[in-house]
Amino acid sequence: MKPGLRQRLSRPSLGLVVCLLSALAVLTLVLATGLGPVSVSPMATLNILLSRLPGFGALLTPSWDALEENIVLGLRLPRVCLGMVVGASLAVCGVAMQALVRNSLADPFVLGVSNGAAAFATLGMLFGAFSFLGTYSLSISAFLGAAVTIVFVYSLSRVRGRLNITQLLLTGVAISMVMEGVTSIIKLSAPNALGLHNAEFWMSGSLAGAKWAYLTLPLVVLLVCLAVLMLNHRGLNLLLLGDESAGALGVPVRRLQTLLVLISSLMAGVTIAVSGCIGFVGLMVPHFTRLLVGGDHKKVLPVAALLGGILVVWVDVVARLLIAPEELPVGVLAAVIGGPTFIWLLRKNGRARD
Amino acid sequence: MKLRIENLCFSYAGGGGVQDLSLQVETGEFVGLIGPNGSGKSTALKNLYRALTPDSGRVELDGEDLLRLSPRAAAQRMAVVCQENQLPFDFTVEEIVAMGRSPHKRLLDVDTPEDRRIVRAALEAVNLASLARRSFLHLSGGEKQRVLLARAIAQQCDFLVLDEPTNHLDIGYQLQIFDWIRRLKVSVLAAVHDLNLAALYCDRLYVLQAGRLVASGTPGQVLTPELIRSVYGVESRVELDPRTGRPAIRFLPEGMAN
Known part of the structure; x- marks a missing residue:
């Protein structure tokens, strides 16, 4: 035991952290909306945004041109908002999956859930396999893909009633590859080239096509899932102690685990349907959240949601500025940052068990 | 009963x-x-x-x-204290003990001052009040077990x-x-x-x-050399300790008994 580690943990209060992060999120909203190949000054962005708020419109004299207004309101703002929602969903999804498998290495991307969702979604996109489901067919097919994968990976990794983490990660990798293969087969036999190009860009994870209409479903799913998880925060904490201790402390273990599978697949599926695969957010964000506020889910959930939203928006800003006027898919950049974080966590995890 | x-x-x-x-x-x-x-x-x-x-x-x-x-x-x-004491994430001692209150909580309940008082009393009962805000992961084995006992106490x-x-x-x-x-x-x-x-x-x-x-x-009825031999396959001598009034067992390994 290192004496330094025994020191009293001084953790900032939840209220303070949430307030600061909310302020940071608003600041992010204004700054990120202005940044891009055509940049709009933060003041102009702020004015345009405020002019749309009820009560403020009359107070401001328009000092911006129509082009700026179009860029801000038509292109950037929906994209930034979608980035927030997607980032928050992926982070919360990561928290839920990590509580389910009791390990900080779980993430929808690492466990193949993202690829599973993508495979089903591609099937829907290129062949219209799920078109009978209507407007939300893409989201629902991605949700189904996510659910199938997570149940598969989870049940394959249980050895004699216990979840084996090595088995879990390897199964995740294997399933991820299988699903990628399936996606390739679907793409190669695709009937039309345009659909293929769209699927390709979407697969690598992008927020570029964001429209206001894309926002509703992910936002509703995020809020509902976050609320359900917050209500169960005690159960989530207890699950970390192990199935037996959790059961002895009154948690209906099986029921809660089923709920977590459902919530994780719902969030992963719906998110992936609007933004494609953006990996490692669900891995990085919960980890840094825990360093900040500790492991208590009452604190982890809201803080991870805010941090995740802010992170994805900024990664997306870098993605659209780095090789402007071309765009980098945000998923590619997230992987470049997230991969090393994963390796670092893996090593840390190994040391902790020695 | x-x-x-x-x-x-x-x-x-x-x-x-x-x-x-x-x-x-x-x-x-x-x-x-x-x-x-x-x-x-x-x-x-x-x-x-x-x-x-x-x-x-x-x-x-x-x-x-x-x-x-x-x-x-x-x-x-x-309340149960079982052998599982592995935790994947960092919690403070106080947070672990507070988990003992969860069976008394409904979905929308928040932690009350009464809960905090019970948690504090449970920590004091096992002499751990000074470690309340320390990280559980970095405690020694004995301290961890005391924390789990405090959690069971908080379960009331x-x-x-x-x-x-x-x-x-x-x-x-x-x-x-x-x-x-x-x-x-x-x-x-x-x-x-x-x-x-x-x-x-x-x-x-x-x-x-x-x-x-x-x-x-x-213990006096059960712990006899005969029973210990038949259940554990070990020779022993059992004496009543006059100070505790309880049987005290001394084991006689095969190689050393003569």
């Missing part, structure tokens, strides 16, 4: 388990379950706190059918199930933890590995061998 187990049977798929186990714990009694490794001590307890589901038999706690209670209702009546049940609570602890911690448990004045059913500790602290003992009950009674 606090707890009554009647004809409990449980078999693992690969063999082993407990057969036809019946035992009782009276109110306020400290009852020990002893037996060699693999004799079914933990299995029997796991059937109580429902990590395992019995094949047949009946378990009554305060006259209620324990196995028919919801997990939450069961956790309001019975009058029945405590302990699955070898002092395994891997040094003798100082072992005695300390048993002392604290005795001081709680609750009914206890504990699997105990160390026969001398069982003799010191338990009011009555049940002896398991290969999943079956082979003896029961006070």
Whole structure:
């Protein structure tokens, strides 16, 4: 035991952290909306945004041109908002999956859930396999893909009633590859080239096509899932102690685990349907959240949601500025940052068990 | 009568388990379950706190059918300290102890000052108040076990199930933890590995061998050289310690007895 580690943990209060992060999120909203190949000054962005708020419109004299207004309101703002929602969903999804498998290495991307969702979604996109489901067919097919994968990976990794983490990660990798293969087969036999190009860009994870209409479903799913998880925060904490201790402390273990599978697949599926695969957010964000506020889910959930939203928006800003006027898919950049974080966590995890 | 187990049977798929186990714990009694490794001590307890589901038999706690209670209702009546103490994420000692309050919480309940008072009292009961804000992950084994005991105290049940609570602890911690448990004045059913500790602290003992009950009674009645030979295959001498009034066992290994 290192004496330094025994020191009293001084953790900032939840209220303070949430307030600061909310302020940071608003600041992010204004700054990120202005940044891009055509940049709009933060003041102009702020004015345009405020002019749309009820009560403020009359107070401001328009000092911006129509082009700026179009860029801000038509292109950037929906994209930034979608980035927030997607980032928050992926982070919360990561928290839920990590509580389910009791390990900080779980993430929808690492466990193949993202690829599973993508495979089903591609099937829907290129062949219209799920078109009978209507407007939300893409989201629902991605949700189904996510659910199938997570149940598969989870049940394959249980050895004699216990979840084996090595088995879990390897199964995740294997399933991820299988699903990628399936996606390739679907793409190669695709009937039309345009659909293929769209699927390709979407697969690598992008927020570029964001429209206001894309926002509703992910936002509703995020809020509902976050609320359900917050209500169960005690159960989530207890699950970390192990199935037996959790059961002895009154948690209906099986029921809660089923709920977590459902919530994780719902969030992963719906998110992936609007933004494609953006990996490692669900891995990085919960980890840094825990360093900040500790492991208590009452604190982890809201803080991870805010941090995740802010992170994805900024990664997306870098993605659209780095090789402007071309765009980098945000998923590619997230992987470049997230991969090393994963390796670092893996090593840390190994040391902790020695 | 606090707890009554009647004809409990449980078999693992690969063999082993407990057969036809019946035992009782009276109110306020400290009852020990002893037996060699693999004799079914933990299995029997796991059937109580429902990590395992019995094949047949009946378990009554305060006259209620324990196995028919919801997990939450069961956790309001019975606290468990089991051998799991691994935690994947960082929690403070205080947060872990506060988890003992969760069986008393409904979905929308928040932590009240009363909960915080109970948590503080539980920490003081095991002399850990000064570590309240420390990280659980960086405690020593003995301290971790004390935290888990504090969590069980915070659960405020009058029945405590302990699955070898002092395994891997040094003798100082072992005695300390048993002392604290005795001081709680609750009914206890504990699997105990160390026969001398069982003799010191338990009011009555049940002896398991290969999943079956082979003896029961006070430590003085149960812990005889004959029983220890037949159950553990070890020669021993048992004397009554005049200061504690309890049997003290001295083992005589084969190679050294002459």
